Amino acid sequence: VVAALAADHRVDQDGLVAAFARRHDPARGYGRGTDWLLEQIRDGGDWRDLSVGMFKGHGSWGNGAAMRVAPLGAWYAGDAEQATHQAEISAYPTHQHREAVVGAMAVAAAAALAADPAGPPTGGTLLDTVVELVPRSAVEAGLRRARDMLDYRDAGTVAAVLGCGRRATAHDTVPFCLWSAARGLDDYEAAFWRTAQAGGDIDTTCAIVGGVLASAGTPPPPEWAERTEPLPAWLGEALGA
Known part of the structure; x- marks a missing residue:
């Protein structure tokens, strides 16, 4: 996503999905639907037909588009409206269902707000x-409940109401993630463990929360950063690094 923004200064759907298909590595443990979709695109299929036809013509309402989008929000730091618009465009090539699209919009908006140069x-x-x-949706209704529960301290209790990705849907994932991020934008480690202790789709929920906090300029503990996998060389080339 970041490489696409660096190249075009906006989300170009054809370029983005082509990059997804080209760099797709099934060993990374994507969902079956994503593996199938990207394999079909790599073999010459049109994402417009393939994506909308998934899940009996409803499109995917999974949380993958929301999981990958926080860097886009940071790219549009302080301009949450534009981040929301570009996130919507970025979701459609792989996730056509309204809830998945709104989930991506919500995470991008949160990251853009967190990255505001004014703080x-x-x-x-x-x-x-x-x-x-974000438009009216199950994601939006969950976010309203998340706002009402912002003073709750126990992540398990909140997850019991909002969900925490156990169903791998956007509306079962995004409200809890943004609740967790909003509970403390200045403490990466605390937010990470608060998110993980609720269980569910932990790699996705922690990716979303970590992305929002990183957008706010809140770094992970140094020893965590030292253990991460290096960024790929192609990303540095795309960014001119």
């Missing part, structure tokens, strides 16, 4: 603004 908003303001920016 990140309070947790309540962040959630209120995201709710205003």
